[in-house]
Amino acid sequence: MVKKANNPLKIDYQTGIIENRLLQIRNFKDVNTPKLINVWSIEIEPRDSRKVIELIRNDFQKYDPISLKHLKRIRKNVQTSTLEVVLCSKEYIHERDEIVNKLKNCWTEAEKAGFQLKDELEVPEFAPSTKELNNMWSMKYWPLIWNGNPNDQILNDYKINMQEVRDELSRASVLSAKMAAAGQQYPIVCVFVGPSRQKGRVLVEDGRNCEGSLPIDHSVMVGIRTIGERLRKCAEKDATAYLCLDYDVYLTHEPCSMCSMALVHSRVRRVIFLAQMQRTGCLKVTSGDGYCMNDNKQLNSKYEALQWVGEEYPVGAVDQDVCC
Ligand SMILES: [Zn+2]
Known part of the structure; x- marks a missing residue:
């Protein structure tokens, strides 16, 4: 993780634009709607807080698949003068017995009467993007720690080779312009670049320009199929x-x-596109039905999406009603 100040990429955190050219595409409506998760919490006497904090540090924090770093661990109950402490997510420990066993190591039988284990507390899984929402969620759900907009970290963690981006977009743009000049109806092009870079590169044209093609032969579908065929051939060499x-x-x-x-x-990592398709596109919040397929909380997998916002790489014109 590189510090913001040392990032070689120039990032405008306000607009989400990298190197004045790449616009981050995310669904901030989803980001700012809390996704609530269940956690185990425990009500204790203030004198026991040190024991619990130690237990969290040693037994829960390191292993919990859900980072709860955006939560304050302890909340004071003013009426009873007790403390309520978040232990871990129910994703990490499902069974009450398992958690009771861990707690047993901290308390003697006699002391155990003093604590109350609860499993119904709901807290936001992620921090929101503004301080105002952070305050609002803290009042409504559970006290949160404000560490700045979590999207800043996401932007800062992007690893982007700008030269590769320029090269690939240029390649796609040149071919698209050539196809349009030749009178093709679908001058749509995509380039797949595998983790091994040059070796895993596939440049594909939209299949619908060819006679005998299927209506679903969009460039992306042709690309995925091409890579699938390649994988099938190399399966013996690279089973991973x-x-x-x-x-x-x-x-x-x-x-x-x-x-x-x-x-x-x-399971692609990243998509970078040139022209927005306002009616049929499915990534930008202002395209199509605003579904933001790359960053939709109803889906269990996501990918990074960026749009090139410079004028350097023109593309062949496509009717706005065409699905690309
Ligand atoms: Zn398509």
Whole structure:
């Protein structure tokens, strides 16, 4: 993790634009709607707080798959003068017996009467993006710690090779312009770049320009199929290869719902596109039905999405009603 000040990429955290060219595409409506999760909590006497904090540090914090770092661990109950402490997520420990066993190590039988274990507390899984919401959620659910907008960290963690981005977008743009000049109806191009970079590169044209093609032969679908065939041939050599895991995909046009969902299923890492498709696109919040397929909380997998906002790479014109 690189410090913000040392990041070689120039990032505008307000607008989400990297190097004045790449606009981050995320669904902030989802980010600012709390996703609540169940946690185990315990009500204790203030004198026991040190024991519990130690237990959390040694037995829970390191192993919990859900980071609860955005939560204050302790809340004071003014009426009873007791403390309520968040132990861990129910995702980490499901069974009451298991958690009671861990607590037994801290208390003697006699002392145990003094604590009350609860399993119904709901807290936000992630911190929101503004301080105002942070205060609001703290009042409504559980006290949160404000460490700044969590999206700043996401932007800061992007590892982007700008030269590769320029090269691939340029390649796609040149081919798209050539296809448009040749009178093709679907001058839509995409480039798949595998984790091994040059070796795993596939440049694909939209299949619908060819006679005898299927209506679903969008460039992304052709690309996924091409990589699948490649994988099948190399399966003996590399059994670890899995779908399009960690591929970066460069597109001349914002993908439609079918293609953007196929990219979720294929487990790509990142999508960078040039032209927005306002009616049929499925990534930007202002495209189509605003579904934001890459960053939708109803889906269990996500990918990074960025749009190139410079004028350097023109693309062949496509009717706005066409699904790309
Ligand atoms: Zn499509």
